[in-house]
Each structure stands twice: as C-alpha cells, then as structure tokens.
Amino acid sequence: MPEEPTVNGDGADDGDTSSDGVVRRERFSGGPARGFLSSLAADERIFAADLAVDRAHVVMLEERGIVEAETAGEILVALDQIEDAGHDALPDGEDVHEAIETAVIDRVGPDGGRMHTARSRNDEVATCIRYRLREDLLDAAQATLEARGALIETAEAERETIMPGFTHLQPAQPTTVAHWALSYERAIAREIERLVAAYARTNQSPLGAAAFAGTPFEIDRERTAELLGFDGTMDNAMDAVSARDFLVESTAALASLATTLSGLAEDVVLYANKGYIEVDDSYASTSSIMPQKKNPDTLELVRARAGDAAAGLNGLLSTLKGLPRAYNRDLQRAGGHAWRTIDGVSEATEVAAGAVATAEWNEKALADAAGEGFSTATGVADALAMAGVPFRMAHEVVAGAAEAAGETDFQTLDAATRKVLDAPLTEYVDRETVEAALDPTESVASRDSPGGPAPGAVADQIATARDEHATDSDALADRRANLDAAAQTLQAEVETYV
Structure with missing residues (x-):
C-alpha cells in the first residue's frame, strides 16, 4: 500500500491527503523536471x-x-x-x-x-558562450571572405562578358557578368563588416560578475580577460550576466548574410534555367525519374537557409523579449538559436562560394539575350538627351518606338522622332551614334561612370575589391592570432602548476 501523506509540525498536511494524491506526488517527484x-x-x-x-x-x-x-x-x-x-x-x-x-x-x-x-554559473556560462561564439564568428567571416574572393575572381574572368540585366525580372539594360558579380561582392563586403562588428562586442569578458552583483573576493577580472583573449571586461556585473544582445547582433548579421546569399542563389537558379550558366556537377543533382535533368539544388538549399536564419533570429528575440534582470533560466534556450543559425549560414556560404567559383558562363547565350526586349532603349534616350533633347521628351520618343515595333531599329526610331519632335532623328544624332547605342556591347562600354559596367569602370571596382579583401583578410588573421596567443599564454601558465 502507498504511504500515507506526512503531516508537518503545525498539523497541516504536506499535500493532497488522498491516496491518489500520494500517487500523483510520487509520480512527479524526481520526475521529468530534472531532465527538462x-x-x-x-x-x-x-x-x-x-x-x-x-x-x-x-x-x-x-x-x-x-x-x-x-x-x-x-x-x-x-x-x-x-x-x-x-x-x-x-x-x-x-x-x-x-x-x-x-x-x-x-x-x-x-x-x-x-x-x-568568486564566480557563479551565471557569469561562467556568459563567458563560455562569448568564448565559443567569437571563434564561430571568425569562421563565418572567413567563409564569407572566401565567397568574396570567388566573386572577385569571377569578375576578373568575365570582365567583358555581356549579359542581360533585369529589373522586375524584365529585360532592362545590358550589363556584364563582372558587374553582376561585383554587385554581390560589395554586399558581402558589408556582411563581413557586420560580422566583425558583432565579434568586437562579443569579445568582452563577463567573468567575475558572479551571480549579478559582483563578489567580495579581490579578484583580477582583467587578468582572466587577458588569459582568455578578451579585449576587455563588461563594466556592469548585472549587465554582464544578463546581456544576450551580442547573440542578437551576431544572429542578425548572419540572417542578413543569408538573405544576401539567397538573392545570389536565386539569380544563379534563374540563369541556369535560361541557359546562361551551367552549375558544376558537384553542386547539382539529377532527377530520380528524368535522366536529362540537371538541377542546381544546392543553391536552392542556400536560398532556403535564409528562412532558417530568419527563424533563428525571431526565435532568439522571442526568447529574450520581456526578460527581467538579471539571470533567468530562459537564457538557457537562447544560445541554440544562434548556434543553429551560425552553422547553417556558414555552410551555405561555403556552398554558394563553391557554386559560383566552379560555374561555367555561356557567353553566346548571354550575348544573344543581352539586347532582348529593347534593353538598349535607355542608351538611345541618353543619346538624344546628350544632343539637347529634354530627357522626358527623349524618353517619349523611344517609348513610342518600342510600342510601335517589337524589334526597334533606326527607321522605327526615326519615325517616332518625327512624330514627337516633328523632325528627323538625324537632326539630333547621326545614324552611327544610334547604331552604337542599340548595340549591347557598345551600350555597356558607354556607361563608364564610377560603379558602371564598362570594362574600365569594372577594372577600378575589381582593384578596390582586391585591396579591401586583402585588408579584411589581414584583420581576420590578426584577430585569430590574438586568440591563439592568448591560448598559448594560458597553457604556459597552467604548465607552471601541472
């Protein structure tokens, strides 16, 4: 028979006096809560x-x-x-x-x-998370740096490879593969800046804050920070054990990176669909039933990781929302969101970099598509504007020509000019200038302004990208070296006792 419930000193029952109440207590006593x-x-x-x-x-x-x-x-x-x-x-x-x-x-x-x-698990766990996360951030930044490098190499190799440019997925203006690659290189450069900024705010030591209110022991917080390779200590003990904004910042930086990579992956998937690019076999698969298929599915998974990263950031923010100071057990669930995000995004970064680095661009298909949809129309309007026609009227001329014929040529443009400006086209620009403006290669070459797609402008962008890539690479190496030096110092100190 189950034991009768005990009675405390003042005669009050310790719990439910019914036999099934005892069973309930026994069932839950020492039960799943410990594992939970x-x-x-x-x-x-x-x-x-x-x-x-x-x-x-x-x-x-x-x-x-x-x-x-x-x-x-x-x-x-x-x-x-x-x-x-x-x-x-x-x-x-x-x-x-x-x-x-x-x-x-x-x-x-x-x-x-x-x-x-002179410590608590509160400051201990906060220190351990920062200690590990900073390594992961450096790894993520290194993977991102390598993705930048792959895009720079692609730009160098495809400086003069003409391709169609799109807005709203419609033919817009001809550009080059190099210009496209550098557009992502610039975005990823900023992602590295965000990761490095997150690293700087992560690499601060909470150790010595104890539970949240410091300790009466005469400890040396700067010494432990030095031995662990931290750049400094957290100023306020309560903040030191409570703060997880460094996790938020790191996860947000990773979610931003994943979003940029998702756009890159989407472009490559679309370009593969149109025959502009062929993804290397190691980054593709075939269908289980359709033997002719070659699917760029690693890039589809890169695209999907952005959703995972956004979920990780949202989960982390939801966990932290409304927590009182100082330590709360909810924080035990916070780190997982960041770890899953950093692992998933780092892997996606490596895959995206490899897919771009090994892909083959179909120059003929790209050149054939570059002028589709009268994508050189803006160049003709610019030529008229440069000849003195107000741009809005030049825009009307070219729009009228585009509406009148699917494939626009000199004759169509001349007719539209006569209709809008009541004068022949040659009164403003000669035929040679118009023909050049209609040619995708010449159209690209004409846009030599800083940041443009012309080979000279692209060469300047590549030079800047290479310089910044080298600087960022050195900075990451320095941070890694600082951590390694601290680890060696700590090991040397330990060996004096062991």
Whole structure:
C-alpha cells in the first residue's frame, strides 16, 4: 500500500491527503523536471570553452592568493584529465559547468570545489558562450571572405562578358557578368563588416560578475580577460550576466548574410534555367525519374537557409523579449538559436562560394539575350538627351518606338522622332551614334561612370575589391592570432602548476 501523506509540525498536511494524491506526488517527484532543466547534451558545444574559463579562473585565484598553489595544481591536472576523457564521460548534471565541477571534485576531493570561488554559473556560462561564439564568428567571416574572393575572381574572368540585366525580372539594360558579380561582392563586403562588428562586442569578458552583483573576493577580472583573449571586461556585473544582445547582433548579421546569399542563389537558379550558366556537377543533382535533368539544388538549399536564419533570429528575440534582470533560466534556450543559425549560414556560404567559383558562363547565350526586349532603349534616350533633347521628351520618343515595333531599329526610331519632335532623328544624332547605342556591347562600354559596367569602370571596382579583401583578410588573421596567443599564454601558465 502507498504511504500515507506526512503531516508537518503545525498539523497541516504536506499535500493532497488522498491516496491518489500520494500517487500523483510520487509520480512527479524526481520526475521529468530534472531532465527538462538539463542542458548538458547541448552544452557539448561549449565544453572546451568551459575548461578554458575554468583554467583561467583558477590561475587568477592562485595569483591573488585566494587558492593555494598546490590546490590550484590539483584542479588544473583534473581539468586536463576531464578534457582527455571528453564531454561524453562527464557525470550527470544540470549543465556542463556543474558536471565539470563534479568531475573535478571526484578527482581532487572537497578542495576541488574551490574552483568555483568568486564566480557563479551565471557569469561562467556568459563567458563560455562569448568564448565559443567569437571563434564561430571568425569562421563565418572567413567563409564569407572566401565567397568574396570567388566573386572577385569571377569578375576578373568575365570582365567583358555581356549579359542581360533585369529589373522586375524584365529585360532592362545590358550589363556584364563582372558587374553582376561585383554587385554581390560589395554586399558581402558589408556582411563581413557586420560580422566583425558583432565579434568586437562579443569579445568582452563577463567573468567575475558572479551571480549579478559582483563578489567580495579581490579578484583580477582583467587578468582572466587577458588569459582568455578578451579585449576587455563588461563594466556592469548585472549587465554582464544578463546581456544576450551580442547573440542578437551576431544572429542578425548572419540572417542578413543569408538573405544576401539567397538573392545570389536565386539569380544563379534563374540563369541556369535560361541557359546562361551551367552549375558544376558537384553542386547539382539529377532527377530520380528524368535522366536529362540537371538541377542546381544546392543553391536552392542556400536560398532556403535564409528562412532558417530568419527563424533563428525571431526565435532568439522571442526568447529574450520581456526578460527581467538579471539571470533567468530562459537564457538557457537562447544560445541554440544562434548556434543553429551560425552553422547553417556558414555552410551555405561555403556552398554558394563553391557554386559560383566552379560555374561555367555561356557567353553566346548571354550575348544573344543581352539586347532582348529593347534593353538598349535607355542608351538611345541618353543619346538624344546628350544632343539637347529634354530627357522626358527623349524618353517619349523611344517609348513610342518600342510600342510601335517589337524589334526597334533606326527607321522605327526615326519615325517616332518625327512624330514627337516633328523632325528627323538625324537632326539630333547621326545614324552611327544610334547604331552604337542599340548595340549591347557598345551600350555597356558607354556607361563608364564610377560603379558602371564598362570594362574600365569594372577594372577600378575589381582593384578596390582586391585591396579591401586583402585588408579584411589581414584583420581576420590578426584577430585569430590574438586568440591563439592568448591560448598559448594560458597553457604556459597552467604548465607552471601541472
């Protein structure tokens, strides 16, 4: 028979006195709530980060005389053993931080608990997330930098490859493959700036903030920040443990990058449909039933990742919305949105870069399509305007010619000019100028203004892109080197105890 419910000292029942009430209590006592609270499995991503944070904290505690050198050495040896055993060997716990501390105490004894002096899991987890995220941001920025490089190489190779340009998916003006590629290179350059800015605000140390109100121990927060490679410390302890805006900024930057890549992927899918480009076999697949098909489906998945990234950002914002200061357990669910987004977008970036780098452009198909839909009309209107005709009237002339005939030639334009301006076309521009304006190649060559598609203008853009690409590459290498140097310094300090 089930036990009767106990009665507390003042005679009040501890719970439902019915037998089924006891069953209910027994059913839920020690039940799914423990597993529901645990983030241990998901915390594998920050396992290495937690060990680094533990080591830096222990070294600092010993340097400040808060923990004895012998005890610090024992703890650091235990941390090495835990690292060698791996995340899967950790004991059960609510999270990786608790599990590692338990594993240290199992090896060292009660003195292992001194590792947690002058800190809380609140500042610990915030530090671990930032420690890991900054590496992921550098990886994402590097992948994005390589995508920029692929677009620059495409522009260099296709400087004079004429192609149709579109607005509203309608033929608009002829341009070049290089001009198209550089349009995405410029956008991706800004995406790198956003990732680097997110990195700068991520790379600040919360360690030492404790639960949210600091600690009475005389710790050295700058020392742990230095050992962990952070650029500085968070000024306010409550903000340090509560803030997840660095996750928002990072995820938003990634969502923006995914959106840019989605546009690039959409263009390539459309161009493949029209026969302008052939995607390399390694970035395509065939149909299970239609053997003639070659589908650019990796790019379709790149396109879809933008939806995943937007969902990640929205999920993160929804999790953070309305949280009071300081730490709340909701924050345990915040990191997952950022991790999934950064993994998905980084992979999509690599795929998009590879697809562009290995694609073959069909120069004949592009040239044949470049003049379709009277796409050189603007050039004729410009020629009339440059001859003194008010542009709005020049626009009316060319629009009338386009309406009168599907394929516009000199005769059609002359008739429209006589109708609108009451004068022959040659009164304003000679036939040679008109014929040149109607030619897609000449049309492109005429637009030599800064940022335009003419070969000379494109060459200037490529030179700028290469210079900025080199500068950004050096900057990323410097940031990576700083982190590596900090890791080596921390390892050297640990080795003095171990």
